[in-house]
Amino acid sequence: MASTIEKKENSIVEISLQATKEEFNAALKKAYSKNKNKFQVPGFRKGKVPYALVAQYYGEGVLYEDAIDDIANEAYPEAIKEHNLKPVSRPDLDVKEINDEGMKYTISVTVKPEFTLGKYEGVEAVYFEREVTDETVADEIERMRKRNSSLEEVSDRAAAEGDTAVIDYEGFKDGVAFDGGKGENYSLKLGSHSFIPGFEEQVIGHNAGEEFTIEVKFPEDYHAEDLKGADATFNVKIHTIKAEILPELDDEFAKDVSEFDTLDELKADIRSKQEEDAKKDAKAAFENEVVRVVAENTEIDIPEVMVENELENMVQDQTMRMQQSGIELNMYLSYIGQTLDQFKDSMKPMARVRVKNNLVIEKITEELNPEVSDDEYNEEIANMAKAYSMDVEEIKNALGDTSEYIKDSIKARKTVEYLTEKAVKTAPKNEEPAEEKTEE
Numbered sequence: 107m108a109s110t111i112e113k114k115e116n117s118i119v120e121i122s123l124q125a126t127k128e129e130f131n132a133a134l135k136k137a138y139s140k141n142k143n144k145f146q147v148p149g150f151r152k153g154k155v156p157y158a159l160v161a162q163y164y165g166e167g168v169l170y171e172d173a174i175d176d177i178a179n180e181a182y183p184e185a186i187k188e189h190n191l192k193p194v195s196r197p198d199l200d201v202k203e204i205n206d207e208g209m210k211y212t213i214s215v216t217v218k219p220e221f222t223l224g225k226y227e228g229v230e231a232v233y234f235e236r237e238v239t240d241e242t243v244a245d246e247i248e249r250m251r252k253r254n255s256s257l258e259e260v261s262d263r264a265a266a267e268g269d270t271a272v273i274d275y276e277g278f279k280d281g282v283a284f285d286g287g288k289g290e291n292y293s294l295k296l297g298s299h300s301f302i303p304g305f306e307e308q309v310i311g312h313n314a315g316e317e318f319t320i321e322v323k324f325p326e327d328y329h330a331e332d333l334k335g336a337d338a339t340f341n342v343k344i345h346t347i348k349a350e351i352l353p354e355l356d357d358e359f360a361k362d363v364s365e366f367d368t369l370d371e372l373k374a375d376i377r378s379k380q381e382e383d384a385k386k387d388a389k390a391a392f393e394n395e396v397v398r399v400v401a402e403n404t405e406i407d408i409p410e411v412m413v414e415n416e417l418e419n420m421v422q423d424q425t426m427r428m429q430q431s432g433i434e435l436n437m438y439l440s441y442i443g444q445t446l447d448q449f450k451d452s453m454k455p456m457a458r459v460r461v462k463n464n465l466v467i468e469k470i471t472e473e474l475n476p477e478v479s480d481d482e483y484n485e486e487i488a489n490m491a492k493a494y495s496m497d498v499e500e501i502k503n504a505l506g507d508t509s510e511y512i513k514d515s516i517k518a519r520k521t522v523e524y525l526t527e528k529a530v531k532t533a534p535k536n537e538e539p540a541e542e543k544t545e546e
Contacts, residue, residue, distance in 0.1 A: 108123075108124075109121050109181070109188060109189070110122045111185075111191075116216070116407070116409055117194075117219040117407070117409045118214055118215070118216050118217075119189075119216075120212050121182075121185045121189070121213045121215070122212050123211055124208060124210045125177045125181070125208045125209040126207075126208045127206060127207055127208040129177065130204070130209050133172075133173035134166065134170075134173045135157065136172075136176055137169040137172035137173040137176065138157045141169070142160070145160050145163075147159055147160070174199070174201060174209070174211070177209065178197075178199050178211065182197055182213055185213070193215045193216065194216050194217060194411055194412050194415065195215055195409070195411040197213045197215045198214045199212075199213055200213075200214065216409045216411050216412075218412075218465065219465070221405065221465070221469070222404070223466065223470060223473070224400075224403030224404040224405070225400075226403065226466075226470055227525070227528045228530060229396060229399045229400055229403065229529050230530045230532050231395040231396045231398075231529050231530070231532065232392075232395055232531075233395075233532065233533070234388060234533075234534045235384055235385065236384040236388065238384055243376050243377050243380065247355065247376065251353055254353055254363055255350045255352050256351050257270055257350060257351070258348060259346050259347065261314055263347075264347075265309055265310050265313070265344065265347045267297040268295075268349075269296050269347050269348060269350070270295045270296070270348040271294050271346075271347050271348075272291055272292070272294075272347075272348070273289075273291075273292055273294055273309065273342055273344050274289065274290045274342070274343045275288065275292065275340050275341065275342045276289075277339070278340070278341075279337070279338045284332070284338075286330070296309060296310055302328070304321075304323065305320065308320035308321075309342060309344070312344055313344065315345075316343070316344050317342070319340065320340050320342060321337070322338055322339075323338070324337075324338060328443075329440060329443045355369065356369060392529075396525050396526050396529045397466075397467065399529075400466060400525060401463045404462075406462055406466075408458060408462060412461045413454065413457050413458050413461055414457075416460050417453060417457040420456070420457055420460075421450060467518050467521055467522060468518065470525070471518050474521055474524060476517050476521060476524070478517060482516055483512065483516065486512055486515075487501060487505075487512070490505075
């Protein structure tokens with residue numbers, strides 16, 4: 107079915123199509139066959155009313171919606187392919203005319219924007235590699251000590267920062283207890299800032315067995331509307347105080363927490379891993395910076411629907427990540443005092459950046475057209491299988507007919523690698539250039 111297109115503003119394309127009288131009548135007959143069990147006419151059993159009588163009794167227009175949809179659903183993919191369009195929105199159908207000659211109609215759809223690439227080879231981008239020092243190694247050792255610490259009850263001193271106090275507490279606003287303000291035998295680590303500002307600081311200095319009152323002020327952005335900025339008092343009782351006891355830093359510690367026999371071997375392994383992680387992080391950060399600079403060199407009028415689509419993907423990803431941690435998005439939004447729309451608004455700038463970056467990389471990939479070998483494709487499938495703890499055949503069956511999509515992903519990655527290889531590394535502001543960082 108022949109079609110013509112007209113390019114409108116904001117990357118909207120209007121496709122003009124026409125169905126002949128014969129095609130429209132065939133669609134009406136098909137709509138009748140689909141819906142004939144819905145029609146009832148006196149003297150005829152349900153589903154046995156002839157087409158001509160349905161048209162006479164109900165009016166032929168009763169079949170138009172299904173007939174139009176059938177014609178458009180067949181013609182639209184053909185038109186998209188014919189004109190090499192890349193839709194990013196749902197199509198909008200507009201019937202212009204139905205007469206003895208058939209049906210004239212248009213389908214409007216937003217497509218990927220047309221644009222001219224800016225400079226993308228040899229761009230300058232900041233390269234920064236995190237330095238691994240004795241201090242960073244010592245910090246990791248200290249974190250390992252804390253993970254392997256124990257709590258011992260103390261009774262010869264008052265609670266101090268870093269201690270865990272087992273407390274009862276009840277909060278009051280204007281002398282009235284409020285919901286959610288009471289707890290019993292709660293283990294509160296002092297200095298963790300898990301309670302509202304000022305609470306933990308006023309527990310410090312009190313001894314086990316003491317009962318006392320503290321005064322606090324709820325933050326203005328507190329999630330409970332009736333407590334925002336409110337003054338409150340808490341009655342507190344300390345049952346016990348427990349001090350964090352760190353293990354001795356010696357060879358025995360190394361044996362207990364790792365496969366190494368000495369502390370020096372453990373430190374050497376930590377340094378090696380930190381250096382490897384620093385290089386990986388620097389590489390990833392540099393790639394992101396190169397893509398950012400390349401995208402900034404290109405002007406694109408991005409359709410708003412693309413930003414909205416990306417925003418929905420981001421919210422879904424965020425929801426899934428939170429669910430994996432046992433947190434519901436609605437609960438999180440309630441805690442931070444935001445509606446879903448406000449949350450989306452905060453993510454919108456990043457969504458726009460992602461859309462632009464993807465468009466630019468996609469177009470550069472089309473220009474470079476990197477090849478994907480069978481070995482590279484099979485390696486990608488094997489990596490995916492490993493990531494999902496499946497064997498290769500299982501992952502292939504799960505993926506179905508997505509080989510082109512996977513190959514496109516590999517091509518895009520190779521494009522970013524190419525841009526990164528061609529880019530010129532520059533030192534961060536106020537930083538000395540790192541030695542031996544420029545690749546030959």
